[in-house]
Each structure stands twice: as structure tokens, then as C-alpha cells.
Amino acid sequence: MSRRIPWVLVVVLIAMWIPWLGSRFYTFIATDIAILALFALSLNLLLGYTGLVSFGHAAYFGIGAYVCAILMKTYGVPFVLSFPAAGIAAALFALVFGFFCVRLTKIYFAMLTLAFAQIVWAICFKWNDVTGGEQGLPNVPYPELAWIGAIPGLGGLRAGDHFYLLVLVLVAVAVAALYRIVSSPYGRMLTVIRENPERAEFIGINVRLYQLSAFTVAGFFAGLAGALFGIFNRGVFPDFAYWTKSAEVLIMTILGGMGHFWGPAVGAMVLTLLNQEITSYTQYWPLILGTILIVLLFGFRGGIVGALVSLGRRLRRR
Amino acid sequence: MLEVQDLHKRFGGFAAVSGVSFTLPKGVVMAIIGPNGAGKSTLFNLITGHVEPSAGRVLLSGHDITGAPPHTICRRGVGRSFQRTNIFPNLTVFECVQAAVLAHRGQGRNFWQRSDRLYRAETDALLVSLGLADKASSLAGELSHGNQKQIELGIALASDPDILLLDEPTAGMSAVETHETIALIARIARERGLTLLFTEHDMDVVFSIAERIAVLHQGRLIAEGSPQDVRADAEVRRVYLGERQ
Numbered sequence: 001m002s003r004r005i006p007w008v009l010v011v012v013l014i015a016m017w018i019p020w021l022g023s024r025f026y027t028f029i030a031t032d033i034a035i036l037a038l039f040a041l042s043l044n045l046l047l048g049y050t051g052l053v054s055f056g057h058a059a060y061f062g063i064g065a066y067v068c069a070i071l072m073k074t075y076g077v078p079f080v081l082s083f084p085a086a087g088i089a090a091a092l093f094a095l096v097f098g099f100f101c102v103r104l105t106k107i108y109f110a111m112l113t114l115a116f117a118q119i120v121w122a123i124c125f126k127w128n129d130v131t132g133g134e135q136g137l138p139n140v141p142y143p144e145l146a147w148i149g150a151i152p153g154l155g156g157l158r159a160g161d162h163f164y165l166l167v168l169v170l171v172a173v174a175v176a177a178l179y180r181i182v183s184s185p186y187g188r189m190l191t192v193i194r195e196n197p198e199r200a201e202f203i204g205i206n207v208r209l210y211q212l213s214a215f216t217v218a219g220f221f222a223g224l225a226g227a228l229f230g231i232f233n234r235g236v237f238p239d240f241a242y243w244t245k246s247a248e249v250l251i252m253t254i255l256g257g258m259g260h261f262w263g264p265a266v267g268a269m270v271l272t273l274l275n276q277e278i279t280s281y282t283q284y285w286p287l288i289l290g291t292i293l294i295v296l297l298f299g300f301r302g303g304i305v306g307a308l309v310s311l312g313r314r315l316r317r318r
Numbered sequence: 319m320l321e322v323q324d325l326h327k328r329f330g331g332f333a334a335v336s337g338v339s340f341t342l343p344k345g346v347v348m349a350i351i352g353p354n355g356a357g358k359s360t361l362f363n364l365i366t367g368h369v370e371p372s373a374g375r376v377l378l379s380g381h382d383i384t385g386a387p388p389h390t391i392c393r394r395g396v397g398r399s400f401q402r403t404n405i406f407p408n409l410t411v412f413e414c415v416q417a418a419v420l421a422h423r424g425q426g427r428n429f430w431q432r433s434d435r436l437y438r439a440e441t442d443a444l445l446v447s448l449g450l451a452d453k454a455s456s457l458a459g460e461l462s463h464g465n466q467k468q469i470e471l472g473i474a475l476a477s478d479p480d481i482l483l484l485d486e487p488t489a490g491m492s493a494v495e496t497h498e499t500i501a502l503i504a505r506i507a508r509e510r511g512l513t514l515l516f517t518e519h520d521m522d523v524v525f526s527i528a529e530r531i532a533v534l535h536q537g538r539l540i541a542e543g544s545p546q547d548v549r550a551d552a553e554v555r556r557v558y559l560g561e562r563q
Contacts, residue, residue, distance in 0.1 A: 180429070180430055181429055183432050183433060183434070184428055184429050184430055184431055184432065184433055185420040185425035185426060185428040185431065185433040185436060186425075186426055186427065186428055186429045187433065188413070188416075188417050188420055188433045189417070189420070189421060189426045191406075191409065191413075191417075192406055192409070192417045192421075195405075195406035195407060195408055195409060196404060196405065196406050196407075198368075198400075198404065199400070199404045199405065199406065199473070201368075201387070201388040201389050201392075202366065202368075202388050202389070202392050202397075202398055202474075203392060203417065203418040203421045203422070203473060203476070203477055204389050204392040204393045204421045204422060204477055205389055205421050205426060206387070206389045207389070210426070
């Protein structure tokens, strides 16, 4: 194992170096990927680790986005407070909705998560005074970024690059926390529930309570991702909580591979890059996406990372 | 230790268990026998909280545990295995058993330490005593049926139960495996001073290790006592043992 490459470190270093490419576009794409990676990783706490299929994960992403944007734009609350508040608000909603969802199993669970997400979307869509309704809330301000420019060596970069570096650090911290959680005894309990809820109950695990806690934690991290996404997007819109957003993050997670911690992050990156590339050639992106999904579901159940891991294993055996 | 009082369970119009009462003293090995559909598994599920009884009570060391959820009953010192092998197929053998140890030690609220370093010695000792040490890093779901039954026993024992309920511990095993498994169970029960309640279809097994035997027939307890008494019981011979001769 001594010659294992520290992939995570390599990826973080490459990601940090992107602003120096000097392209607005690369920084833009990298910010998008970093945020969506966190969103997909938060979903995988449910999907891959606890075995809960949520069709409504965008609800918590949307709630995080709106809470952060409303606090910053309407009330002028600084980002340092709005950002954690977004996570906490999303977690609270996840706690309340999850309380009902974990009472159901499998497809019924999935449908109820979808139902709650659609309610969130409808509220964002209609509550004009607070959420801006259909028009959303444009012109969400950037957080105070001047201090980043004051760091030696970063002064020459644009505001977008400064925001990207901030996103990168926050996402890295959040992902590290998620990683700790899934490797902890608590994480093991979630895995055991995924494998066999009936047996899990009889090693003394209160299955519903753990499912609810996982739902809440996943909501928290989705809320953080949403908060960053709203600022990145310079506005929040009801679309953030719409079911297509839930489907998108689900596809990222499955594409990357839900059986591996980093799978969803890889899925977020590949899907974003593909979307970007392919839409510049053709308007039939959904057709391509559908084809990718079919190939994936029939050929590579473990997703991209699953396929790479088994390929690596086969090569090492030779 | 375990006291079952007039337990009833109806599924729709079907009385799966009706009016079963018995007492299982501490440290005793007791078998529940009866033909298929006699209500053995239902009785187990009633005792362990997987199914709520229609009427009656279950007392564990004097505490009423009737209708309590399985995880509470497990925490009160009841371990069980299932008739259909019930493990965590995509975890390694070590992880399966360690998970149960972690749950038992209240580590479920530990969000921050790395689980793979916790309670290694305890888990390894358990695997050694079950003869699974050499398979510790194999995926549980890829092992033989007999090994999976051993893993299940390991998971049940990891909660350090006072009383162990085994539902058909040798179901689907060859004669050799059955013999080994029973020897293993008997040894562990003796070492740990376990109270043991099990169901079994193999009468040789039953009469070789059970100190008391209860006979279920169509949801009713038709006999309960020492192996000699049960063997001599006229009704038992008629409805059950007799059928096999």
C-alpha cells in the first residue's frame, strides 16, 4: 500500500491551481463542480450509505439557497452567519419532513420525499413577498471577499476566483466532515441499516432514529451546497428545489458510483463537463444523458468509480 | 429469566399462536419443536418484538417487554438469529460482527472516531471462538451457508446477550455441518452461561442438547417438560413424533 497515490491531495492541489489558468470559464466550471460535488456527496449519505432513495433532495439544496440569499440580500446578514444558518435551516426542514418519510419504506419513502420537495418548490414559487416567487431573488450579493485578495499571492485574481477559492475551502471542510461521519461507528450503523434493516434492529439499533438522523445530516450538507450555489449563481430561483434538480443529483450520484465515497463527486464533475461539452455541439443533451444512463445501468452498475476500482483490481492481479 | 404468559397472535382469522405460556429459567437450554406452520417462528417474533402480540405478556427478568421494539428488547439482553440467514452481505465478516459490538457498546452516537480501529480485540476474540478468524476479511455474502449461519451467531453474540433465541440454527446444513454447529452452540452456551431457546427440526439435535422441550402444534403448546417426559407424552407421539416413525 506504500505506493498508493494520495488522489485526494492531488485533486485538491489541481483544483486550487485553476484560477491561475486565467480563464473565467474554467473558474466558473470548477466552482459549479465543487458545489455540486458537495450536493451529490450529501445525497450519497442517504443513497449509498443508509440505503434510502430520496427523490426530493433538491428541497434542502433549495432551502439552503433561499435562506442564505434572503439573509444576505434582504437582511444584510454577513456570509459568515448566513452560510451556517442555511445548513441549519435545511437540516431542520429535513428533520421535520424526514420524521414522516422514515415511517415509510422503499418506493413510498421515495415518493414522500418527492412530495415534500414539491411543496417546498411550490412555496418558493408562490410566496412572492419573501422568495420573489417565479422570478426568484436576483442579485444576491457576493460575500466580503477583500480579505482573500489581501492574502499574499492572491491579490491579482478576480472576485470570481476569490469566491472560487472560498468555495473550495468550505466544500473541502464539509466533505472532510462527511468523510469522518461515514467512517465513524455512526457511519457503520448506517451501512448496517442499508444492508439489512431487520437485522440492524436486532443488534440494538433504532433504525428509524438513525435513518432520520442521516436524513437530517444529509439535509444540512445539501443546504450548505445550496447556499454556495445561490451566491455562485448570483440569484436563487424556484428551480433549485424542483424535482429535476433532485433527479440531476441522483443521476450524478449513480453515474459516479454510490458504492464509493468519492463516486458522487466524480459523477458531479463528469456530468457537468459532459453537459458543458455536449450542449456546445447539440441541443439534444437529454438524449445523450438518457443513453449514458442506459449504458451505465446495464454495463456499469458501480458507476465510474466502481468500474475504475474493479479495473484497477484486475490490473494489479496480473 | 423469560416468562411467556398466555400469548396470542392472530393474522386475520388465522390463529398463529394461541394461548402459549411457559417459563424459561436462567441458564437452561430449551427447544421448541413442532411441525411446519406450528407457530414457532411467530412465537420467536412475538418474544423479540418483530410482531406485536394480539394478547398476552412477555416478561424478561420480571420486566414487561410485550410490544417493545426489537432494538429495545435486544438492549435488554436478548440475542437472536433468524431462520432465513440474515446478515450484512456486503460487509466483511469482521465488519459484520464489529458492527454488532459497536452497537452494543453504544458507539452509534460516535460521529468522529474511525470505526475500523475500535473494539478490534473483542471482535477478533469472538471470531476466533466461532472459528471464523481466517475468514475475517471475506465478504459475508460470498461465504458458504454454514459460514453465514456462524456469522449470524457471531452477530447475535456480539451484543453479549443473557438469553439467546436461535430460529432453526442448522436449517439447510449438511449432517456434518449440523453436528459442528450444535457442538459450537453448546460450547458457547456453556462458556457464557447463556439461557438458550431454539427451534429445530432435527430431533437428534433436539434430544442431544435440550434440557427442556416445548411442543407446539397448530399454535398451541401441547406439551412442555424434560426430554423424557416429552418423548413419553401420548399426544406428542400422536401429532408429531409419531408422524415421523
